Amino acid sequence: MLQLIKDDPWLAPYETDLNTRFKYFQDELKRIEKQYGSLLNYANRHQELGFHHDSAKKGWWYKEWAPAAEKLYLKGDFNDWNNESHPLKKGENDIWEIFIPDSEGLKNLSKVKVRVQASNGINDRMPAYTRYAIQDPQSHDFTACIWQSSKKFKWTDKKFNFKEIEAPIIYECHPGMAQEKEGVGTFKEFEENVLPRIKALGYNCIQMMAIKEHPYYGSFGYHVSNFFAPSSRFGTPEDLKSLVNAAHNMGIAVIMDMVHSHAVKNFAEGLNDFDGSGHQYFHEDGRGYHTGWDSKLFNYGKEEVSRFLLSNIRFWLEEFHFDGYRFDGVTSMLYHHHGEGMAFDHYDKYFKEGVDWDAIRYLQLANTLIHQIKPEALSIAEDMSGMPGNCRPVEEGGIGFDYRLGMGIPDEWIKLLKHKSDEEWKMMEMWNVLSNRRHGEKTVAYAESHDQAMVGDKTVAFWLMDKEMYWHMNKSDDNIIIDRGIALHKMIRLITSTVGGEAYLNFIGNEFGHPEWIDFPREGNGWSYKYARRQWSLVDNHELKYEYLNEFDKALVHLLNEKQVLSAQPAQLLNVDEHNHVLIFERAGLIFVFNFHPTNSVPDYEFWIPKKGTFRYLLNSDAPQYGGFDRLNPETEHVSFEKQGGDFLKIYCVNRTALVLGK
Template identity: 30%
Template sequence: MTARKPSRKAPRSKSAAAAEATTAEAVGVDTAQAPTATPVPAAAPAPAPASVEAETAAPAATKAAAPAKRSRPRRTDAVPPLPRQAGDGSARPAAALDPADRGRLLAGDHHDPHAVLGARPVPGGVLVRALRPFARSVTVLADGAQAELHDDGDGFFSGVLPVKEVPAYRLRVAYDDNTIEVDDPYRFLPALGELDLHLIGEGRHEELWRALGSEPMVHQGVAGTRFTVWAPNARGVRVTGDFTYWDGTGTPMRSLGSSGVWELFLPGIGEGALYKFDICRPDGSHTVRADPMARRTEVPPATASIVTAAHHEWRDQDWMAHRGDRPVHEAPFSVYEVHLASWRPGLTYRQLAEQLPSYVKDLGFTHVELMPVSEHPFGGSWGYQVTGFYAPTSRMGTPDDFRFLVDALHRAGIGVIMDWVPAHFPRDDWALAEFDGRPLYEHADPQRAAHPDWGTLEFDYGRTEVRNFLVANATYWCEEFHIDGLRVDAVASMLYLDYSREDGQWSPNEFGGRENLDAVAFLQEMNATVYRRNPGVVTIAEESTAWDGVTRPTDSGGLGFGLKWNMGWMHDSLVYMSKEPVHRKYHHNEMTFSMVYAYSENYVLPISHDEVVHGKQALVAKMPGDWWQQRANHRAYLGFMWAHPGKQLLFMGQEFAQGAEWSEGHGPDWWLLDPTYDASGDHRGVRTLVGDLNAVYGAVPALWQRDTVPEGFSWVDGGAAEDNVFAFLRYDADGSPLLAVSHFSPVVRHDYRLGVPETGTEGWVEVLNTDAERYGGSGVTNEEPLKAEAVPAHGRPASISLTLPPLATVWFRPA
């Protein structure tokens, strides 16, 4: 399918016209009165009500279509009654509605309300039937005349108009305290085309968000909103919202055949309207659900979906045009991981846009990684238990507000990676769990559906529509919000059928293995689709096992990710750093083992949020010794990390050596940077170091250009366990080297000799030293260029003699 460029307007499904032509006869509407659907022009979004009860905040267009409910008096001056005109009268009585249809409509389990409601030719005229609960009367208005329908009870009104063809008509609905004039939703053809339905059935609708959910649009010349939802097991589905006072009796949807999709176009409903779907389960009971495809939601704990459209004017054209100029694994890539809600607690997306880009730019990071921004009901889950996969969390603003933040980061030259969570979803009874009364998004096998670690449900990756829901979601964030990368959470839990399960709690695949072949196929399809549609985007796997080929292309049998978190390096290096220096020699291989497999995948070295919570302590607090030694270890470790092959990721707060664990309740301890508290510069010095690490890193291709090939790295001395020293060379594509030396003992070592290439006969210059006084160190440096002498060492023809500062990493380059 050819990719379409994102538009601020709500596009009409390509095959809607075909659907109208083929459906006209069945629905009984004169096609001459049915102009094609076109996108609704952009309009200013209305503010969302605080809850589903706050109907007074709904937009005017929405309120005009809302019927009165006895317990909810409407304003009597909302719509003035029209004057009666010549030709007034009552329609002829119609044949009684079939009792079965009547009962099913009232019970909410009718699959084709348009076949019963609305207008259609009959012998002697045109039958009009409406379902308007609590109405006192319903009058048809057409061609300057009007005819009152007969009250058939239970909210049904009907009559036969003495005309030959179905006219363009409206309904005037009178309640005890109000009269409104509305378009009849049941005179409209389907606003979703056959091509959309075919692609949904095939599981190949790459722009699924344009077909399902709520879409403001102009259909047959009338502005309104198309509602669509996939619920194949439902006996009936109704739209309910603030515009119906949360009573969906009068707004049943029609089933669009075997696709499992239900559809209804509601004229007069616009942006800002709150809604849900009232689903009749297979057993006849009802459940009211938020829209799985909702692109905007209420602020939790409220759970309604909100009709919305995009209006943001993007200004990041230069960034988007050039973000794919260089492959990410051959480019500088240092990431600042952020939990938006707690980075500066209380800030909105737009307020964050005023502060976050400049802070990250000053530190020199190339990207930010946002912990999940998809809507989630419980803030303590940090976003990893998603209920609104297509909606940025409303806690900090609207979807356009989030676009504004991404745009601001791009214009500051910073890429945006988003955590994406397709591994599981929570069991909330208003969300995805048993959505239409049976397992739908989750696997039908309870053992496969239940996630043992988090009390959540796993997606059924083998079901085409579910896989389509997730694949389209990945492309949605990239295309609608200009996201530059997706870090996919908990990949290992998806790949293995026996993940966190005991014997007897899982069943092998068709080949007798433990691999989840459906999940493998899903991840391959997701990666292939994202890379094909979005040049310059990178996908990153959080995968904690030795699964072969995570970053291998899909056409070579790999999963197709661009990068993978190196969980082994993170675990091993932190074990080493947690030891007292006197004991580190017994754990020397914890720091060197990573080079055994460094080129098996394209790696990111992550010090993420997971490593600074739940009793694991903040990074600086993991270090042994007194406060000076802890900070020195912290700085030396960062220097080692930035020089090691692989990209870098650092969680917020660790850039200034925050000593406390992170809490989503209050975020980083920014007060540590206050000069009145940090008089000695302990914390500000670490932050200065991080900025300098990124500055040198970005300017020296040897540190990133050949991260994924062995030619970019060479040990000088990887076996100096007694000295707690690690020395290695990094090379760029032209062979220019950088020498990195990490010394994890709290002593100064003078005249320490290391072998070097003959390159650098003019001397080796210290370009970074984590023990510098400006970082809070002791100031032991190598101020003069170090001459390479013809003294063989470490298998090399030349060597230099240097001074190793205590607990420090030093970088040298040829003069």
Template identity: 25%
Template sequence: MLSGTHHAPHSVLGAHPVPGGVAFRALRPYALAVTVVSGDLTVELHDDGDGFFSGLLPLGEVPAYRLLVTYEGTVHETEDAYRFLPTLGELDLHLIGEGRHEELWTVLGAHPMTHQGVTGTRFSVWAPNARGVRVAGTFNFWDGAGFPLRSLGSTGVWELFVPGIGEGELYKFEITRPDGSKTLRADPMARRTEVPPATSSIVTSSAYEWGDSAWLERRAEAPAHRAPFSVYEVHLPSWRPGLTYRQLAEQLPAYVKDLGFTHVELMPVAEHPFGGSWGYQVTGFYAPTARLGAPDDFRYLVDALHRAGIGVIMDWVPAHFPRDEWALAEFDGRPLYEHEDPLRAAHPDWGTLEFDFGRREVRNFLVANALYWCEEFHIDGLRVDAVASMLYLDYSREPGQWTPNEHGGRENLDAVAFLQEMNATVYRRAPGVVTIAEESTAWDGVTRATHHKGPSGFGGLGFGLKWNMGWMHDSLQYMSHEPVHRRYHHGEMTFSMVYAYSENYVLPISHDEVVHGKRSLVSKMPGDWWQQRANLRAYLGFMWAHPGKQLLFMGQEFAQGAEWSEVHGPDWWLLDPHYGAEADHRGVRDLVRDLNTVYRNTPALWRCDTEPSGFRWVTGDAAEDNVFAFLRYDGDGSPLLAVSHFAPVVRQDYRIGVPDDVPAWHEVVNTDAGRYGGGDVTRPDPVKPEPQGRHGFPASVRLTLPPLATVWLRPA
């Protein structure tokens, strides 16, 4: 008991019937005396030394009792933690052992509760390799010697109900490793943490009352790939630096709603020790970062976004975790969450550890975590980070640094099974939630159902959407060229349509594209300042019309010139109306607003995003003119004509083929409009088709193409 390696402290401590009466035993280090109080009976226990106190009372059965513990200068009256039955039932333990407890957060961690009529907190932790576990915290002066947990059989779970303590207490688990050494660890299932760099876990429970029932009922009406889906990506700590969750709730929903985005995507909010990781090195998978407030404050932010009609997607990072010695790495003295093979455990790119997806308890930890954010925080979507690094055994590894799977291949079969289980479970339990893969390779079937096998023999991974990294790379490469050279790179803008229907895609212009020397979006564009903004506006118009959903990182909606910095965030001062000549930043922002407005009101731009019938090239080979033109169709055949012109000249009477069943076309978006900062080469009047065929169509319209601009036309 003193060395912290007893598996069944309740069998020794507490009250036990023995021949001659009831034996009372207590372990209270530093106590001067311990007294048993039961009704009118008051008996001081014998001091056995080393913090042990005991006594034999001539009683026929164990009575209700309390302990009076005398320390120097104070007397503490308390229930005896070792008189309580286990708080976890057989079903919970069975599900934990099978790796199938879908509400794992309700049984592991620290939970204020009433047990056997007494209020307190249950502490429970999975540590199968530990020789012993004790809990230390503010309630016992960070000395866990008197608070050993009991082992609950073969599940590897340890548990203790501590009466009289509740919300706000700090705690960690003191684990005795197999070699006898000790380590003090934050709770892997902690639902609240201290503000970094402090690392303690905090006892918490939620009292939040949600007001988003109408939103939750409505969100499942249509799957994401058949609905408008326009995403504003946000790094919460730097969007407006210094704001808390509740202060963000007063500003962010109004801003996003004004710009017309349907969703926000939050870079990881789970607790992480180093702010410079932007949240991608997680230590507290079940705790929103305490930097911006408490868990209920984060709920308030999500609720506010929902009440504004905005969905909330959260970046989720199950691919790896950092090596901090107080967190998950070798949690109980041996590899536990990470793979036991060092080659499989170490992530070669990020200095982190990869999860052991083949271990059922680890899969359970992660699958339940995905559900936790959806069910406890009403998250509408999970964007899963670094999927490619999970899928391939040889990811960033040289020959000899990896071992093939049982079939001789390089696929990580455990990771495939985990992703399939996660997706299937989320879609079954959380109607309306979408999962999104950041997957940078050509893996077959990322967004195919898990029960449908593809040519590779694998079932689909089961994601709802996938980031189209190929489109992002190719289109930005094209835009980076001077217009005079773009004719030689025309295929970089058309190639995406070769595979556009192989998956359900999101077109991502994310934070990754505007950091680490890659420059901001507008700064990637060639030419002078006017041309850079014109190129950007034309590109956004092309992006919003292209099949696939769209995502834009904060600051790019108003053509911020500097790279993003997590320290000071977007350069909001560029939007100041008193700024003078640079007021044209507001023009780009106004364009984004209009693109979103027209997009949401034009089903041709989103309803058939994943169906070839929703798209038709008008001209995809006008390389000499730097022109791309295509039609988007609603399910009933209603069209939208998009024409992008990436040359800095005006082209008069440019003939574009169109169907002959539309009497007139009306310009609904022109990125060259004066109010956006363009040259205002626009056409306010409808344009009527002429019976002169063009581009394989029976009719055509003559357009004036503005320089470096995208124009959208709808039937007038």
């Protein structure tokens, strides 16, 4: 019996399904190892296809998989964009190839395209394994560039050891919007200006969005066109390497938003109908199109597609030293219905109804490959369905992810802030949402990510304070809406991080309550960058209250790191008081006290604790340096006492305040 079923008896009725799923993976892995020698060899297509310099023959090989194409020609600045002077020959396994001697002028940074003649006409296309693509500033058209790694760049990150990171505390970020200027930020600017901020806050991992090339900047990087190319709008591939190298030298891991759930439908820039068959990389007809995302869907059951995507995983880990991936849109991959309009209220929904076995097998192979290449790497699933075993090892019957995103947590915070007054908040409901997760499957907790900050939604800070942030964030300005907002902003982040999971995530700028939403340049806003940036001047201004939130976030992250809170056993509930809106729990030997009540501060508040001792405040959200009202003496010691056969503490339980007590 699979370990997954042993640990969850409710899965027993689905033992046949899970065994079949596991065997489907095992059979494919055995076939791969027999035919290719190893999974690693199978995932080396990027070393075979695309452009590669042959130093022995003194020239370049270009190879492309295009089974249904009739003719292929290479054109570029090296041959004055001649349409027919350099035809490719079709060889085994539908691989087209051509060799171009160095003497013909093809070199690093040469601009090229491949001219494809097929049933859909004659079209100039981007080679599928393009490693660098540049956009014309006037026409906005993309052109492929040959890219060779520069010998000038040297990795200096050998001493970085991801294993030393106890638990991921993740700073989610987008390089383009990370600067204050109204424009597109670069990898270099991020390295110089933003990495030091992240280091100062104490985060040990960054999650980078929009790394792969995408035609439309406003897609936030989720409509990928060139899967092996870092987006040139942020700089060169070497600039990205420099950023990762710098992060590693600061002790910060770097993971990438991995978009393998779909691809841009754009014909000129992407893979769509490359060989004229209509279904080369993607499923045929409607199954190959995601109506909600207006994008193309991969056929994970096709060998060359599997090799393309797995090679993509290997490429970024090895070439750019990434430390893992946050897989986007996993729910869409797992089910033919993509999770749209589906309530996952019964185990049948995970095993019997519309499950894509090819996609599950692909994800199992992907996670196996990731940990073969880099055992300590992170693999995070964005899955809202709650698929059992998503974050359990493949050999136990799982899919192999290390963590899943706790997507229900931010949704619940938005519901509370949007639909209920403070007096209506229920402590037990809050606790259940934060603590409810599958046993043995790790969760990344977060109060808000980029999703909650986009146009059409609001950040937690904006839900709390809205337009008052424009007028009352000066430290000398008293305002009850701002006071409430700052107090609850701190409490929400502290309770989310300490109860919600085994890792924690924050989106860039939200740590200091960045005002307003994110709105990328588009026709509807006059192609403005006003809301596609981060206003660091707000938090750097010592006269503004944003500094309070930033300092609290720094203290929160320090606590999580120093006390190893996230790697400890799940939080143990000690006290629920619906009348006073008080929640008290223990984790990592610390006592966490939350009083969410708008007005009730309770003197001599008694509660049971697991072990006796003398306690002091390790973190107090009411402290003046965090924008609090300084109602507690930071030097106070609380000595436990016996009562009714147990150990108790007595404290002043201050309203809208979170306290962390340690021995």
